[in-house]
Amino acid sequence: MQEYAPLAKHSTMGLGGTARYLSIVSTKEEVLYTVNRAKSLGVSTIMIGEGSNIVWKDEGYSGMVIVNKIIGKNILSEDSKEVIVDIGAGENWDEVVAWTVEKKLRGIETLSLIPGTAGATPVQNVGAYGGEISKVLISLEAYDTNRQEFVTISGEDCGFGYRTSIFKTSDKGRYYITSIRLVLSKGRPVGPYYESVQKYFDNHYIEDIDVNALRLAVIDIRNGKLPDPKLIPNNGSFFANPIISNLQFNQLKLKYPDIKAWSAGADLTKVSGAWLIEQCGMRGIHDEQTGMSTWPGQALVLINEKAKSTADLLTFKQKIVDAVNAKFGINLVQEPELLP
Numbered sequence: 001m002q003e004y005a006p007l008a009k010h011s012t013m014g015l016g017g018t019a020r021y022l023s024i025v026s027t028k029e030e031v032l033y034t035v036n037r038a039k040s041l042g043v044s045t046i047m048i049g050e051g052s053n054i055v056w057k058d059e060g061y062s063g064m065v066i067v068n069k070i071i072g073k074n075i076l077s078e079d080s081k082e083v084i085v086d087i088g089a090g091e092n093w094d095e096v097v098a099w100t101v102e103k104k105l106r107g108i109e110t111l112s113l114i115p116g117t118a119g120a121t122p123v124q125n126v127g128a129y130g131g132e133i134s135k136v137l138i139s140l141e142a143y144d145t146n147r148q149e150f151v152t153i154s155g156e157d158c159g160f161g162y163r164t165s166i167f168k169t170s171d172k173g174r175y176y177i178t179s180i181r182l183v184l185s186k187g188r189p190v191g192p193y194y195e196s197v198q199k200y201f202d203n204h205y206i207e208d209i210d211v212n213a214l215r216l217a218v219i220d221i222r223n224g225k226l227p228d229p230k231l232i233p234n235n236g237s238f239f240a241n242p243i244i245s246n247l248q249f250n251q252l253k254l255k256y257p258d259i260k261a262w263s264a265g266a267d268l269t270k271v272s273g274a275w276l277i278e279q280c281g282m283r284g285i286h287d288e289q290t291g292m293s294t295w296p297g298q299a300l301v302l303i304n305e306k307a308k309s310t311a312d313l314l315t316f317k318q319k320i321v322d323a324v325n326a327k328f329g330i331n332l333v334q335e336p337e338l339l340p
Contacts, residue, residue, distance in 0.1 A: 001037070001064075007056040010048060010067065012115065012229035012236075013336070015310045016056025021064040026090070028150065028178050031066065031143050035176075038064040045145070046340060047176040049090065049117030052229060052236065053124065053336045058310045061340045068119055070178055073099050083184050084138065089119025089177045093126075101215045105184035107136040109215040110194070113222045115229050115236060119177040123167040124335065125160045129194040129218055134160035136182045142175035150178070162264070163240045163335065189214050196221055225297040233304035234295070235336040238317065241273045242330050252328060273324075273332055274299040280323040292316035310338075 005022035008014050020043060023034045031047075038045045044063035048054060072088035073096060083105055087096055097112045110131035111121075120126075121133040122140055137155040144151045153175070159166035167175060188210050192198065200217045201209065227234055249269040253259055256279070260272035277283060277299035284296035291306035292313055302320075307313055321332050 001034075005065065007060060007065070010065065011051040011054045011056050012233060013055055013304050013313065014233035015058075015304060015307060015313055017058050017060025019061045019063070019065040022067065023064060024067045024069050026069045026071070028070070028143075031068075031070075031176060031178060034064065034066050035143065035145070035148075044340075046173070048339075049120045050092070050115065052115035053120060055235065055310060055313065055336045055338050057338065057340065063340070066176065068117060068176070068178075070119075072179070075103075076181070078186075081186055083186065085182050085184060087118045087180050087182065089117060089140075089179055091118045093118050093121060097215065100184055101211045104186065104211060106187060106189055106211050107131075107182065107184040108133070109189070109211045110197070110218055112215045112218045113226075118180055122158055122160075122165055122177065122180060124163045125158075125165050127163070129197050129221075132160075134158070134165075136184060138181045138183050140177055140180045142177045145174055145176065151175075162243060162270070168337070226301060227295055227297075227303065234301050237273075237298070237300040237335055238302040239273045239277075239300050239320075239332040240335050241270050242276075242332060243268050243270050244330060245269070248329070271330065276324045276328055276330060276332070277320060280320070280327055282320055282323060287316050287319070290316040294320070 002022045003020065005019045007016035007019055025031050025034055035045055045066055046061065046063065047066040047068055049068050068090040070088040070090040073091060074086045076084045076086050093116050094113050096118050097108050101109050108131065110129040111126060114126055114128060122137055125132055125134050134155065139152050139154045141150060141152050197217055200221055206213055226236065243264050246267045246269055249261060260275040262270045264270040283294055283299035286293045286305065290312040291308065293303045293305050295301035295303055302317065317334065324330055324332050
């Protein structure tokens with residue numbers, strides 16, 4: 001257990017205050033021990049992974065930060081069509097994807113190169129290039145801080161939606177995920193593929209598509225658009241693509257015929273947040289006041305160039321939110337969680 005630990009080291013944005021206490025856990029037993037230790041100290045607890053989707057407040061955290069390092073990648077069962085795997089919540093997510101692809105298993109290959117841990121994936125129902133964790137998650141195990149015991153939660157009970165779940169909304173902070181259970185398929189991927197992925201295959205004359213080819217395509221596309229958080233401080237996409245009514249979209253399309261969007265079903269349309277930001281002239285800008293910038297290859301990504309505080313980040317974020325709202329009447333929603 002560390003005392004007065006700098007939280008900037010536990011966020012890929014590299015900002016934030018200090019934690020009164022910080023402990024690293026690698027087993028379920030250590031989770032229980034650490035929670036009880038925090039109780040004896042009279043402080044609250046928060047569990048995190050690699051910090052890729054976290055922004056810490058400047059005032060820090062007066063409680064105990066628990067860093068999840070629980071690992072393990074195991075095949076539980078399989079038949080001629082499917083394989084069920086159990087993954088420790090502290091496993092690096094991309095290493096998990098690589099492991100499944102190596103075994104020629106289909107289901108999460110389009111989620112390649114997403115930063116963070118396996119346990120973080122259900123929290124915001126991570127998705128990319130047509131895939132979502134909700135499509136393959138059977139259940140997860142977690143420590144329930146209300147019942148003070150380990151529980152199993154089915155995928156159906158996770159309340160999955162676009163970039164959300166009960167772990168982000170109604171039960172935020174209640175569960176400390178220790179493992180996830182996925183059902184993956186044997187055999188080759190089945191199209192149609194996401195537009196940019198299909199374009200990649202066409203441009204590179206790739207017709208023999210297996211899970212490895214799909215993973216490599218996604219990695220190449222992401223590397224061309226997104227900065228490595230290990231090298232350049234960022235949280236990945238800082239805003240979710242907004243979902244609006246078809247009525248509002250049709251009104252916008254009359255004024256902006258080139259607006260980029262996709263159907264979100266049930267009279268809803270998902271609009272490209274990056275397109276909205278670009279139309280406001282805010283892609284690739286460098287803000288001297290805050291020390292923040294937007295990434296040239298993907299306007300949804302905010303970069304910490306020389307920001308001194310989380311306040312700087314939030315000031316820059318608000319400039320973008322206000323510009324988009326003023327021009328389009330759409331409110332961008334922040335993806336990374338602001339803690340505590």
